[in-house]
Amino acid sequence: MTFTFTPPRRATVPVAGSEAVFPVHRVYCVGRNYADHALEMGGEPDREPPFFFSKPADAVTLGPVVRFPPMTDNLHHEVELVVALGAGGTPAGEAAAGAMIFGYAVGVDLTRRDLQAAAKKQGRPWDVAKGFDYSAPVSSILPVGESKHPNGGLIRLAVNGEEKQRGDLSQMIWSVPEILVELSRYFELQAGDLIFTGTPAGVSALRHGDRVTCTIEGVGELNFTMGSE
Ligand code: MN
Numbered sequence: 001m002t003f004t005f006t007p008p009r010r011a012t013v014p015v016a017g018s019e020a021v022f023p024v025h026r027v028y029c030v031g032r033n034y035a036d037h038a039l040e041m042g043g044e045p046d047r048e049p050p051f052f053f054s055k056p057a058d059a060v061t062l063g064p065v066v067r068f069p070p071m072t073d074n075l076h077h078e079v080e081l082v083v084a085l086g087a088g089g090t091p092a093g094e095a096a097a098g099a100m101i102f103g104y105a106v107g108v109d110l111t112r113r114d115l116q117a118a119a120k121k122q123g124r125p126w127d128v129a130k131g132f133d134y135s136a137p138v139s140s141i142l143p144v145g146e147s148k149h150p151n152g153g154l155i156r157l158a159v160n161g162e163e164k165q166r167g168d169l170s171q172m173i174w175s176v177p178e179i180l181v182e183l184s185r186y187f188e189l190q191a192g193d194l195i196f197t198g199t200p201a202g203v204s205a206l207r208h209g210d211r212v213t214c215t216i217e218g219v220g221e222l223n224f225t226m227g228s229e
Contacts, residue, residue: 011060013084013105013194016140016220022084022102025192027055027136028183029080029109033173033198037078040201050174050198052183053126055109059136060194063224067134068208070229072112075206078199079157079165079214079222081150082107083176084141088190094177100189101176103143104150106214106222108157109196110135113205138194139214139222149176153217155200160211167200169216174198 011024031051032038038045061067069075086102109130116129142148152170156163174182179197183189206212206226214222 008058011057013060013062013138014140015103016142018143022141023192024057024060024194025190026187027057027059027194027196028187029053029055029130029196030174030179030198033179034167034171034200035173036167036171036201037199037203040203045173052186053130055131055136059131059133061134061137063137063222065227066110066137066224067227068229069110069112069132069134071128072114074112074114076111076113076203077157077159077164077206077212078109078111078203079155079216080107080109080196080199081155081169081176081216081219082138083180083195083197085189085193085195086191088188088193090184090189091177091181094175094181097177097180098149100180101144101149102191103141104216104219105141105194106139106216106220107194107196108137108212108214108222109199110137111203113203136196137222137224139220142220148218150216150218151175153219155216157202157212157214159204159206161213164204165200165202171200172198
């Protein structure tokens with residue numbers, strides 16, 4: 001077999017403390033998984049459960065400079081715990097879901113908030129708001145050790161040293177195992193899937209040259225600068 005042209009390179013993410021790289025299969029995202037962010041987006045977290053959307057696998061970027069996307073005047077940061085699956089399948093329950101996890105990373109779900117607001121208003125898809133090139137900066141993946149699943153811990157993002165987002169993983173409406181069980185009802189989960197698990201409140205606009213620093217307690221850190229278009 002010959003390809004008509006050279007196939008695109010598969011997106012990969014480094015693994016902390018290892019020469020190995022993690023090959024990305026798909027990127028799923030959870031919307032409105034922290035009540036305080038759902039409220040700041042105009043939602044009603046008591047009545048509307050979280051939901052899913054996705055980004056292309058090659059939206060994953062490692063920095064240290066992230067290209068600033070065109071076609072937006074309101075690019076927002078959303079710092080998120082990222083789950084990396086080392087195995088696929090349909091988990092029978094939350095324990096089985098936990099066993100599918102290879103490790104965790106820090107990610108930012110970059111969002112063209114102006115285009116998202118227009119899409120919501122018009123009942124249109126979110127692809128141009130969420131799934132653009134370089135829209136998914138992620139850190140190295142920290143493999144799960146024994147009993148190292150982060151059930152709580154500080155999640156934080158600062159822009160140019162000023163704290164914008166601060167929350168705790170324990171505030172997630174759907175826990176990581178609950179997300180995997182729910183997601184597997186819609187999609188065939190596979191090794192290589194990355195799942196962005198939602199963001200706490202405090203999202204705000206980024207500008208060219210902004211320095212973004214993120215930490216998740218027990219998981220790692222992600223630092224990048226917003227470049228030019
Ligand atoms: Mn998000």
